């Protein structure tokens with residue numbers, strides 16, 4: 001169901017969910033006053049983890065995180081092989 005925005009003259013804006021067929025022109029606010037339905041942009045991409053992931057990916061492309069040193073402990077990776085004979089091989 002879409003979210004509609006209503007404007008109370010005393011309390012300010014609030015949002016309420018109605019089906020598109022049943023949306024009223026005014027709704028009652030929590031203070032009891034009648035609030036008129038306002039015009040707002042559609043809430044595309046609001047919420048949803050997929051949209052949050054897309055937004056964060058887009059932001060890293062524009063402003064990537066820059067580090068000035070290698071993170072501590074990152075030089076020791078996971079061992080490639082568990083065979084102890086591979087430890088005796090020459091290292092670069």
Ligand SMILES: [Zn+2]
Nearest residue numbers: 008011029031
């Ligand atoms: Zn109100």
